[in-house]
Amino acid sequence: MTVLGQNMSLIDGDRLGSIMDEVGLCAEATGLGRQRVSQLAEFASERGESLIEALASRGGVDEEQLTRRLAELLGIQFLSDGAGEIPDQVLQRISPALAAHYEVMPVAQSNGRLTVAFWDPFDWHRWDELSHMVDMPLEKALCKRSAIREMIRSNYGVGAGTVDHITSSRHEEEPDVGSHGSFDLSDEQAANEPTVVNLVNQVLTEAIRSNATDVHLEPYESTYRVRYRVDGMLEDVPMPANLWTLRKAVVSRIKIMSRLDITEKRLPQDGRAEVSLDDKRCDLRVSVLPGIHGEAVVIRIQNRENVALDLESLGFDQSEREKIESLISRPHGLILVTGPTGSGKTTTIYTCLKMVCQPERKIVTIEDPVEYWMDDMLQMQVHRDIGFTFARALRSMLRHDPDIMLVGEIRDRETAEIAIRSALTGHMVFATLHTNDAASAVTRLCDIGIEPFLVASSLQGIFAQRLVRRVCTHCRSEVDPETARDLSEALLHGRPGASDAKFWKPVGCERCRFTGYLGRTVVAEVLTVSSAVRQLIQQSEPLERIKELASREGTRSLWDSAMAKVLSGDTTSEEVLRVTQKET
Secondary structure, eight states: OOSSSGGGGGOOOHHHTTTTOOOHHHHHHSOOOOOHHHHHHHHHHTOOOOOOHHHTSSSSHHHHHHHHHHHHHTTEEEEEEESSSSSSSHHTTTOHHHHHHHHHHEEEEEOOOOOEEEEEOOOOHHHHHHHSSSOEEEEEEEEEEEEEEHHHHHOOOOTTTHHHHHHHHSSSSOOOOOOSEETTOOOHHHHHOOOHHHHHHHHHHHHHTTTTTEEEEEEEESSSEEEEEEETEEOOOOOOGGGGGGHHHHHHHHHHTTTTTTTTOSSOEEEEEEEEETEEEEEEEEEEETTTEEEEEEEEEGGGGGGOOOOHHHHHHHHHHHHHHHHHHHEEEEEEEEOOOTSOOOOHHHHHHHHHOTTTTOOEEEEOOOSSSSSSSEEOOOOOOTTOOOOHHHHHHHEEEEOEEEOOOOSSHHHHHHHHHHTTTTTTEEEEEESSSHHHHHHHHTTTTTOOHHHHEEEEEEEEEEEEEEEEETTEEOHHHHHHHHHHHSSTTTTTTTTTTOEOOOOOTTTTTTSSSEEEEEEEEEEOOHHHHHHHHHTTHHHHHHHHHHHHTTTOHHHHHHHHHHTTTTHHHHHHHOOOOOOO
């Protein structure tokens, strides 16, 4: 246990007499009592932890309140939510490598002194080391550890310390980009090594903990841009300016992880990898695309732990669930799920497959690539370079006597024909298709060359869907009455409950990363192909007539489903208008 004394010159002299040691100071700050704090101090010492960490994690003490109270007792400035915008001349006083290593942040400079945010007021050894490395007198400010890490991230960039160390120490040789193997992102020993391997790990770790679904790495003439897609929206990630010099090494590392050819830089490549973080496994789908300034990379993150294969959890309401359950319980036929890329089509299909998966049924899937690895299903992946296409796989699937088949995507006439004929010969076939709404799937199948009578005979149901962001319930604010009336008139005119509808607007808080939205939910159109709809399809009637009939039979459009989410307070009108439009 460190006794305060020799290094107390930064503390107001009037307070030195009342401060005896760390335990006494923390006991006064927390109210836990000296004996309990002594126990936690001994526990922390045995494990090489800070007393501040032990009090916050095991003593049940709020870290911000503890840090604030210690700052008051020590007469040190306290920073609650970081330091706002920090001038470049202040940031340059401490290098990214030093800031990351010591977990400190320069926040201000005045009267020849540099104010540095610190999280552990008792770590005098580290403070002394830093004082000898900075060429001006230092003044301490206390701040939560998480706030300092966020300041380092937002001001220097993700992995700034690693990039700074690599670029300052490298000469002409390329940095080490690691080798094949399993990738544990939470390996603390590796995390402290300033390598390209660790840099890529930091980017992936940040993405996974931010609940990002994709990581975009894009090279430009003099910059290297990194973006995460969170809740369907891309957001820029602060990165070190000198990351551009490591762009080739970063891509090489990602290629090695996904077992791609690191010598091929002219052609697109696709691969996959598996990583673990905090005992959670994630599948990575990697796509590399050559550009004029270098290779761009997109990494799709599939967190196995966060997948809720349940219709209610996905956001389908009771009437939609009942329709879907009725359709998938049929013995044969074709069921299509439509929507743009990233609208959750595959998740919906696998939820349906999970519901119908029984020991007496054989399920075979063909995808490009396989997105969910499931037990009790035979899953295949397309390999076009060796001629293993959707159509060829479908022909082979039929020889394995499946009861239920999944075709990842219908892209051409041959695949559509085999899928439809399979549905007509006693198989239940699930497939995805890229169309704007449910009824448009009929037109799409006819456009690629399928006879209308085959479409009418095989098709059982079509789900069209989009994903909208949920408004954050922790910070949302109700729209004022006058604006709400205008929105109600414009969006809900003539709809039951429109007169007293409540509208919400996003605000932004720490839980939603100051976006105002947290998580996503589905809006869906579930069209059951009735005998009347079947007759219109067979007669090649216009799309509008199919939509009108489906509406009369109770099919709720995407717009109606989205408006129901607005009325229930799940999302906002702005979010709905972003992903769909009102029928005219």
